[in-house]
Every structure is written in C-alpha cells, then in structure tokens.
Amino acid sequence: xxxxxxxxxxxxxxxxxxxAKEFLxxxxxxxxECQNKYGNTFRVKAGPKSIFIFSEPREIKSLFTLNDEVMxxxxxxxxxxxxxVLTSEGETWKxxxxxxxxxxxxxxxxSLIPDMEKIxxxxxxxxxxxxxxxxxxxxxxxxxxxxxxxxxxxxxxxPDLSPLVDEMIDFVRSRPAQLIKWPxxxxxxxxxxxxxxxxxLFDHINEIIVESKKQNKTSFMSFMEKDPLAxxxxxxNEALTFFVxxxxxxxxxxxxxxxxxxxxxxxxxxxxxEASNSNLIIKTLKDLSNYKSINNVIKESMxxxxxxxxxSRLCAKDTQVGDYFVPKGTTVWASIYLVQRNxxxxxxxxxxxxxxxxxKNINRFAFIPFGGGKNTCIGKGMANLELAIILKExxxxxxxxxxxxxxxxxxxGITLAPKEKYYVNFSxxxx
Ligand code: HEM
Numbered sequence: 001x002x003x004x005x006x007x008x009x010x011x012x013x014x015x016x017x018x019x020a021k022e023f024l025x026x027x028x029x030x031x032x033e034c035q036n037k038y039g040n041t042f043r044v045k046a047g048p049k050s051i052f053i054f055s056e057p058r059e060i061k062s063l064f065t066l067n068d069e070v071m072x073x074x075x076x077x078x079x080x081x082x083x084x085v086l087t088s089e090g091e092t093w094k095x096x097x098x099x100x101x102x103x104x105x106x107x108x109x110x111s112l113i114p115d116m117e118k119i120x121x122x123x124x125x126x127x128x129x130x131x132x133x134x135x136x137x138x139x140x141x142x143x144x145x146x147x148x149x150x151x152x153x154x155x156x157x158x159p160d161l162s163p164l165v166d167e168m169i170d171f172v173r174s175r176p177a178q179l180i181k182w183p184x185x186x187x188x189x190x191x192x193x194x195x196x197x198x199x200x201l202f203d204h205i206n207e208i209i210v211e212s213k214k215q216n217k218t219s220f221m222s223f224m225e226k227d228p229l230a231x232x233x234x235x236x237n238e239a240l241t242f243f244v245x246x247x248x249x250x251x252x253x254x255x256x257x258x259x260x261x262x263x264x265x266x267x268x269x270x271x272x273x274e275a276s277n278s279n280l281i282i283k284t285l286k287d288l289s290n291y292k293s294i295n296n297v298i299k300e301s302m303x304x305x306x307x308x309x310x311x312s313r314l315c316a317k318d319t320q321v322g323d324y325f326v327p328k329g330t331t332v333w334a335s336i337y338l339v340q341r342n343x344x345x346x347x348x349x350x351x352x353x354x355x356x357x358x359x360k361n362i363n364r365f366a367f368i369p370f371g372g373g374k375n376t377c378i379g380k381g382m383a384n385l386e387l388a389i390i391l392k393e394x395x396x397x398x399x400x401x402x403x404x405x406x407x408x409x410x411x412x413g414i415t416l417a418p419k420e421k422y423y424v425n426f427s428x429x430x431x
Contacts, residue, residue, distance in 0.1 A: 004325040007041040007052055010034050018045025027412045028309070028337060035338050041324060051312075051331045052324070055338030057345065057365035059322035063313060063334045064365075064373035066321075071313040073375075074331065080198060082237035085378065086245055095229060096238070097378065103223040104378055109385060110284045112148060116386060117282075119143050119153075120393050130403055133262075133422045134255050141251035144386050149242045150212045151219025164197050205240045242379075248415045249307035250383050254390060255418060256305040257297055259408060260352045262400045262424050267354060271297060272429065275395035282389060285381055294391045296354035298384060302369035304352065307415040309337040311371055337416075339366050400424040 012019040022030045023046055031053060034042050040056040054060055063071060068089050078087045085096045102108075123140045146152045171194050212219060224230060224238050261268045270293045274280065280290050288295065315330045326332060341349040345366040346356070356362075370377035377383070394400075403423040411419040 003320065003323070005323060007043045007324050008038040009043045009045065009050070010038060012045050017047055018050070020046040028410060028416075031335060031338060032341075035342075040338070040342065040344075041322070049331060051333055052321075052326055053310075053333045053335050053338075054321065055335040055342060056322060057339060057363045059324075060334045060339055060368060061365040061372065062321045063332060064311075064368070064371060064375070066319065068316075070315065070317050070319050071332070072316050074312045074314050081241045081244070083234065084237045084241040086241045095227065096234075099224055099227040099230070100220075100238075100242075100378055102226075103220045104382060106285055106381070109381055113282060113284070113385070113389070115147060115153075116144060116389055117393065119147060120390055124393060124398065127398075127426045128428075129426060130423050131400075131426050133258055133400075133424050134251075134418050137255040137258065138251045140390060141247060141254060141386070145243065145247045145250070146208060148382060148386075149220045149239070149246065150208050151217030151222065152208065152212050152215070164201055167193075167197055201240060202236060205236060205243060209236065209239055244414070245377075246379050246383070248417070250386055252305070252307050252415045252417050253298070253302055253383070254387055255422075256416075257301040257387065257391065258394075258400060258424070259418070259422055260301055260304070261297065262402045263405075264352060267293075267297065267352070268395070268400075271391060272395045272399075275392045276429075282385075282392065285385060288385060288388055291388055291392065292358075293354065294388050295384070296357040297391065298387050299357050299367070299369075300352060300354040303340045303346075303367060304350075305410065305416045306336045306340055306369045308369070308371070308377075309412060309416050310335050334368070334371075336368055336371075339368065342366065395429075397429055399427050399429050401427070 010019055012022075014021070019030070023044060034044065034053070035055060041052070041054050041059060044051050044053060054063060072089055073087055081087050083092055083096075085093065085100050088096055120140065123143055127136060171190065209221060212221065220242060221235065221239055224235060230238075261271060274291055274293045281287060282291070310333045312331055312333050315326045315328055315332055318328050319326050321332070339345070343349050345363055365372060370380040370383075401424060403425060406420075406422070408422045409419040411417045
C-alpha cells in the first residue's frame with residue numbers, strides 16, 4: 001500500500017485519555033465541531049485507542065461493503081447480546097440471518113398488517129388532551145414490537161427498559177476508552193451494576209418468551225426456533241437483540257417525526273390530506289409507495305435524527321478507505337449523523353424539508369439510516385410499515401399541536417432520544 005495518509009488527528013488536552021471525556025459527554029456536538037474544523041474524516045483519541053470517523057459517502061460505502069475479512073463488527077455489543085444476527089460474523093451470521101430472513105419476507109410482513117392496524121387503532125383511543133409525546137411513542141411501539149417479535153397481543157408494559165439498555169450500552173461504549181480493561185468477572189462496582197442490569201433485561205425477555213410459548217403464538221421467535229443449530233441461550237439472546245434493535249429505534253423515530261410535524265403546520269396538513277384520502281389503503285408493503293408525503297416525513301426525520309446514528313467496525317487488516325490508510329486494529333465509525341447533515345450533499349441540512357426526497361438524485365450513501373451492504377437492517381420494511389400506519393391512522397382522526405413552543409435537544413445513547421419532555425395536545429380533527 002503506497003498511500004499511508006492518515007485522517008487529521010483531533011488535538012486533545014489529555015495525554016492519557018485523549019478526547020474521551022468530550023466525546024462521551026456530548027458526542028453529537030463533539031463530532032459536529034470536529035467535522036467543521038477538520039473535514040469529513042478525522043481521528044479522535046479515546047484512551048489508548050484512536051477512532052477514525054468517516055462522514056463522506058464514498059468512504060461510508062467502503063466501510064459498509066468491504067468484506068468481513070477486512071472490516072469486522074466490534075466485539076463490545078457481544079458482551080451484552082452474545083452471538084446474534086446483530087453481532088456475529090461469518091458462518092454463524094449467515095445461518096442466523098438466513099433463519100431471521102424467513103420471518104421478514106414480504107408475504108409474512110403483509111400478513112401482519114391487519115393485526116398491526118388493530119393494535120394502533122386501539123392504542124390511539126387511549127389518548128386525548130395533553131400527551132407526553134415520547135411516552136406515547138414508546139407505548140405504541142412496545143405493543144407493536146411484542147406482537148411482531150413475540151406474537152403477543154397484550155402484555156403489561158414493564159418499567160421502561162430503555163434506561164437499562166442505555167446503561168448497558170454506555171458501559172460497553174466506555175470500555176474502549178479505559179486504559180485497563182478489567183475482566184468482567186472481577187467484582188468491581190461498575191461490573192456488579194452491569195451484571196445486575198443484564199440479568200434484569202434477560203429476566204424480562206424470558207418472561208415474555210415463556211408467556212408467548214404458553215399461548216402457542218406464531219412469531220419471529222417461533223421461526224428462529226426452527227434452526228436446529230440454535231441453542232436455547234442463543235434464542236434468548238436473539239429475542240433480546242431483536243427487542244433492542246427494533247424497539248428504541250422505531251419509538252424514537254416516531255417521536256421525532258411527530259415532534260417535527262407538530263412544529264410544521266403546512267407539512268402536517270399535507271399528511272392530514274394523505275391520511276384521510278379514502279382512495280388509499282395499506283394492504284401490502286407495496287401500497288406504502290402511494291403514501292408519498294408520509295414516507296418523505298419518515299425519511300426526513302430519520303435523516304435529521306437517525307436512530308442508529310453511527311455504526312462501528314474494527315479493521316482486521318491494513319486497508320485503504322477513500323483517501324486514507326486504516327491500520328489493522330483501528331476502530332472505524334461510519335457517522336450516519338454527520339453524513340446525513342453534511343452541507344456538501346444536502347441543502348439547508350438542518351431544516352426539516354421532507355419534499356427534498358422527491359429528488360431522485362440523492363446520493364445513496366449520503367442517506368443511510370438503515371446502513372448498507374450485507375448487514376443492512378433486516379427490519380427496514382417492518383419499521384417503515386409500522387411508522388407509516390401509525391402516521392396514517394393518527395392524522396386521519398387527530399390533530400397534534402405543541403403545548404409550548406420549545407426546541408427539544410437530543411440525547412445520544414444507543415439511539416437518538418429526546419433529552420427533555422415534550423408535550424402535545426391531541427385533539428379530534430373536524431371531519
Ligand atoms: C427506524 C428503525 C430502524 C433503524 C433506523 C435501524 C437501523 C439499522 C442499521 C443502521 C443497521 C446496520 C447495522 C450495521 O451495519 O452495523 C441495522 C441492522 C439491524 N437491524 Fe435495524 N433499524 C431499525 C429497525 C429495526 C427493526 C424493526 C428490526 C427488527 C424487527 C431491526 C433489526 C436489525 C438487525 C437484526 C440488524 C443486524 C443485521 C445484520 O447485521 O445482518 N432493526 N439496523
């Protein structure tokens with residue numbers, strides 16, 4: 001390899017910790033400032049390691065499509081989830097993805113639509129007046145996720161699991177920045193807390209699986225159980241993985257879509273017209289394409305607030321990504337957040353303009369909320385469908401207006417969640 005140019009290094013004040021503190025405290029502000037100062041690609045020192053951050057579509061394409069002898073998934077999430085579709089590699093990943101894929105076929109997703117509609121309509125009946133928008137989004141998505149993944153119609157809403165999942169991820173994410181990584185069996189305070197949270201999460205998932213089995217439900221899990229090589233432990237890990245991957249991502253995406261609509265009267269009216277057009281129905285995934293405004297709102301909120309705001313990989317062999325040399329052992333990030341707000345590829349990138357998606361020439365790798373390459377999100381169709389049905393059913397009947405005109409800031413955890421509460425008024429639309 002001739003070109004050994006490395007991305008510019010972001011200077012840091014601490015020799016030992018590098019920029020770990022700034023990075024962990026306010027990651028979005030930090031990476032945005034770095035991009036403004038050092039360009040689309042830069043290097044950040046975090047503890048003993050440095051992370052290469054990419055936000056240029058051509059480079060991002062490389063990261064997602066380089067084969068897994070060169071770019072491997074990071075090991076961190078395996079501490080929590082074990083070996084599952086989201087974390088595994090090679091033959092194990094192929095086997096797990098193959099079985100998971102049998103559930104996410106078009107026909108199967110289509111067969112779930114009537115039940116999904118029923119759940120959404122039922123949930124919407126519970127709301128009027130002042131509504132905590134995030135709590136609403138979490139509750140409605142929880143009902144859908146437990147139906148889709150576990151086949152359950154009703155289950156009591158357990159204490160909000162997101163903080164637990166966030167704490168686990170924070171723990172995993174802070175490990176690369178630690179100078180010494182103590183083995184997890186050592187009884188340190190942080191390790192004890194980690195094991196306690198992990199147990200709580202697994203107990204919760206087990207409870208749902210047991211209940212689902214009792215009721216003999218057909219679900220994602222019953223499809224995964226057909227794999228003769230899947231051990232009971234692997235199945236519980238998959239059950240948690242699919243919960244984590246599908247719940248917070250869609251709940252937060254719903255929150256941001258509704259938040260943005262509540263603050264944009266004209267766009268909200270477009271959605272209202274589309275939702276109440278009796279010539280349009282959703283019977284199959286294909287029908288979604290008729291809901292242009294709704295689809296564009298979903299895309300635009302995922303552009304501004306991508307639930308999976310970065311994807312990381314570990315470089316297993318010296319390689320070249322775009323103009324830069326990436327040495328073996330480097331952690332690399334495809335920064336979905338930065339590329340989707342990059343002014344070189346988006347006009348007025350910070351402005352909510354769903355109709356920008358009418359443009360057919362959008363750079364494929366400047367808009368990657370669901371990733372790219374062979375690990376593209378397996379739940380992409382399902383997520384888009386769930387979100388579209390909710391927007392359609394909600395705006396057909398209900399108007400939402402902000403209780404106060406305030407901007408909500410973002411908390412970058414496992415996904416991008418709102419930092420503060422945001423209330424809206426749900427009022428019946430006049431027919
Ligand atoms: C708005 C919602 C969602 C977003 C933005 C999203 C985003 C993503 C992204 C960016 C990846 C790529 C990961 C990588 O390359 O490292 C991914 C993978 C994945 N997603 Fe999603 N996701 C969403 C919803 C869902 C749903 C509903 C499910 C399941 C029902 C799901 C299950 C998965 C799984 C299992 C993977 C791993 C795929 C693999 O490595 O083969 N996601 N998702």
